[in-house]
Amino acid sequence: MRMVIATCSVDYDGRLTAHLPLAKRLLLVKADGSVLVHSDGGSYKPLNWMSPPCAMAEVEPDEAEAAEGVVAVWVVQHAKSEDRLRVRIHEVHDDVRHDLGVDPGLVKDGVEAHLQRLLAEQIEVLGEGWTLTRREYQTPIGPVDILCRDATGQSVAVEIKRRGEIDGVEQLTRYLELMNRDPHLAPVTGVFAAQQIKPQARTLAEDRGIRCVVLDYAELKGLDDTTLRLF
Amino acid sequence: MRMVIATCSVDYDGRLTAHLPLAKRLLLVKADGSVLVHSDGGSYKPLNWMSPPCAMAEVEPDEAEAAEGVVAVWVVQHAKSEDRLRVRIHEVHDDVRHDLGVDPGLVKDGVEAHLQRLLAEQIEVLGEGWTLTRREYQTPIGPVDILCRDATGQSVAVEIKRRGEIDGVEQLTRYLELMNRDPHLAPVTGVFAAQQIKPQARTLAEDRGIRCVVLDYAELKGLDDTTLRLF
DNA sequence: CTCTGGATCTCGATG
DNA sequence: CATCGAGGTCCAGAG
Numbered sequence: 126m127r128m129v130i131a132t133c134s135v136d137y138d139g140r141l142t143a144h145l146p147l148a149k150r151l152l153l154v155k156a157d158g159s160v161l162v163h164s165d166g167g168s169y170k171p172l173n174w175m176s177p178p179c180a181m182a183e184v185e186p187d188e189a190e191a192a193e194g195v196v197a198v199w200v201v202q203h204a205k206s207e208d209r210l211r212v213r214i215h216e217v218h219d220d221v222r223h224d225l226g227v228d229p230g231l232v233k234d235g236v237e238a239h240l241q242r243l244l245a246e247q248i249e250v251l252g253e254g255w256t257l258t259r260r261e262y263q264t265p266i267g268p269v270d271i272l273c274r275d276a277t278g279q280s281v282a283v284e285i286k287r288r289g290e291i292d293g294v295e296q297l298t299r300y301l302e303l304m305n306r307d308p309h310l311a312p313v314t315g316v317f318a319a320q321q322i323k324p325q326a327r328t329l330a331e332d333r334g335i336r337c338v339v340l341d342y343a344e345l346k347g348l349d350d351t352t353l354r355l356f
Numbered sequence: 357m358r359m360v361i362a363t364c365s366v367d368y369d370g371r372l373t374a375h376l377p378l379a380k381r382l383l384l385v386k387a388d389g390s391v392l393v394h395s396d397g398g399s400y401k402p403l404n405w406m407s408p409p410c411a412m413a414e415v416e417p418d419e420a421e422a423a424e425g426v427v428a429v430w431v432v433q434h435a436k437s438e439d440r441l442r443v444r445i446h447e448v449h450d451d452v453r454h455d456l457g458v459d460p461g462l463v464k465d466g467v468e469a470h471l472q473r474l475l476a477e478q479i480e481v482l483g484e485g486w487t488l489t490r491r492e493y494q495t496p497i498g499p500v501d502i503l504c505r506d507a508t509g510q511s512v513a514v515e516i517k518r519r520g521e522i523d524g525v526e527q528l529t530r531y532l533e534l535m536n537r538d539p540h541l542a543p544v545t546g547v548f549a550a551q552q553i554k555p556q557a558r559t560l561a562e563d564r565g566i567r568c569v570v571l572d573y574a575e576l577k578g579l580d581d582t583t584l585r586l587f
Numbered sequence: 588c589t590c591t592g593g594a595t596c597t598c599g600a601t602g
Numbered sequence: 603c604a605t606c607g608a609g610g611t612c613c614a615g616a617g
Contacts, residue, residue, distance in 0.1 A: 126361075141464060141465065141610060143465065143610085145459075145461075145462055148457070151454075155398075156397055159400075163384070163386075165457070166387055167597095168596095169400075170596095170597060170598085172462055174400045176612090206610095218454060219452065227395075228376075228381065230376075230403075232374060287371070372594095407597090
């Protein structure tokens, strides 16, 4: 990892054309040759960058550039496309390198897939006597998160989101319309399950006869742990 | 901008739970208090981060942490949610600060909006005698990029993309179905215009009677400059 | 390998 | 303020 604080201008040419006027910025050169240009604000997205695979070459400024005060030019060329980043450096304020080694990587938890697995394993959370038919039940317009049966044996399609918004209700509605045309499945009712359900989404869902269930992730996980402990 | 090279472990708790095992990494603290944790590879996305508005506090490690070799703990708390990032530092290899000032920001060019403007101004590129009706023609399911008329006066809906893929053809198809139900407009034909059109998208479009046009951005811009020079 | 859908998405435009 | 769409999206999982 090379970290350079420099007064520079930057030009990207590739899928679009973009220009950064002269200013003091942080330039990061990673071990794989990728380059990030960061300012002192904004989110995690750099102002400009080149993703790997790519190669960085430091070249001498041409006459016109030298006349403008450019002391070095970085040309970062993507290996598999015509994407190119050009950094014109006017002044270097700092330039240090550190060997970081390979990162062991991120461990994630709590994503939608995990919620789906937990709820599928504990489908009785939705009602006593409910049974799982299957996860990722395929329909011609995509997979329904969970298909199950209520205590009376009637089919129920469950759509799971971390944050329940209107588009999730629309998605479930499309599945229900389709599945209710299938005489082997119909009648199919719907459950919209999410860690958090926005008021608009709840109103729309309930207006369409879809039941809304707020999932407590910690509780589901706790039940899961308890279940595991019993075996 | 504070740049710290440290051996650390990181825990994020908020919209999900994520953990980074002990390793040597770059920690960036921006002027607005946001924190990025970068490894020496991957893309521009940090391994972990906290977006502004947030505040970073450096606290003493508790007894258990100290026993594990933690010398400092950073607690980064989001200002408007319960999102929290915890960085446990075992060793600091470097720690420097630089004042970068406010960045003048990015200047973009070549985006879809620009293509739309250029093509609207030079609609005759699609055919001699073609005339512009209007840009962003509103329909109940969204705006059509360009509505125009061919030399015979028949309406044509134009969908513009930088990269033409199947979803763009589907979008245009929906507009055409809707517009052809309107007796004042029908019959409406379609043009799918993009800088690059994928073979699958072209096949689908042509199968539906939609004409495909590959746009040359440099040429459109050149024609635009020429036009400007005439006035 | 390509394709698909989610994301701690980010970012900008628009009502 | 929220919503909507696009992204140099990135990213992981499935086919």
